[in-house]
Amino acid sequence: MIEKRMGPFVFFDLGQTLISEWDFIAHFDAKFLELLNGFGARIDARNYRAVRDDIIRSRRIGHGSVSELIMEVCAVVLPAGYGQVIASRIKPEIKRGRKEFFRFADGAREVLESLSSKYELGIIANQSDDILDLLQEYEKYFKVKTISGVAHLKKPNPRIFQLALKEAGRQAGECIMVGDRLDTDICPANRLGMKTVRVRDSLFALQEPREECEYATGTVATLADVPQAIENIVAAWKQ
Structure with missing residues (x-):
């Protein structure tokens, strides 16, 4: 009692x-999608969201959240080895987005x-x-x-x-x-x-x-x- x-x-x-x-997520998704396609992914926003949501639904990220999501999405839509490069490129945008949109x-x-x-x-x-x-x-x-x-x-x-x-x-x-x-x-x-x-x-x-x-x-x-x-x-x- x-x-x-x-x-x-x-x-x-x-x-x-x-x-x-939600505003941060929209900012992150836009920047991430731009980078993915810059490295040759050729994926549109609808299909990106489908991949992202499947990763979340199937528990393929842990408490690392955004960083793990980046690696998992890259593993699906790009050849091996791009995840760390893209994670490094988008890190400043994540930091800026947290400050601006949280x-x-x-x-x-x-x-x-x-x-x-x-x-x-x-x-x-x-x-x-x-x-x-x-x-x-x-x-x-x-x-x-x-x-x-x-x-x-x-x-x-x-x-x-x-x-x-x-x-x-x-x-x-x-x-x-x-x-x-x-x-x-x-x-x-x-x-x-x-x-x-x-x-x-x-x-x-x-x-x-x-x-x-x-x-x-x-x-x-x-x-x-x-x-x-x-x-x-x-x-x-x-x-």
Whole structure:
């Protein structure tokens, strides 16, 4: 039973959960497609998206995400050996795109205001430390910020979750994890005994559960639906 005075501790993922990456994804796709064709791929946008989505759906990328996606797409549409070259060429565009296009999702402030009035909040995210600049404006909402680029641990490694739990001063059974990916957010959190909320407004909505730990406690269409999902979990806890 959760202590009523404290309520649950709610952890959020960042990318495609609290942070909208759709503009960044459009920027990345355009630059990547241009490079692919510059190296002779001869692939149009529709077929590129089909290849990209199949790679995501079939779990051929891990927590490296963009870097692994580049290698996997290149392996499909180009002869061997081009992946590293293209990854090196597009790296400055990725860095620029993160700075220019990463932003908190529409309604994020309202969601955080609502939840922080009732619960303690934190972050567990696979992000480089440059994300801390974007977080400054929202820093007041978070008691814990466990970022892979700072912690030198990455989800789904349970140690990054355990580090966040230690910083929060909570047990896993008192916490809820909100994220978009089944493999790096939902499954590892479930395995530790946390409750989970999956946000489907993400490219990783393409993922389908493969094992029991990948079924979230609750699933929502958008970030705006998260507070109600949290309330449903808390209500079930009190029964």
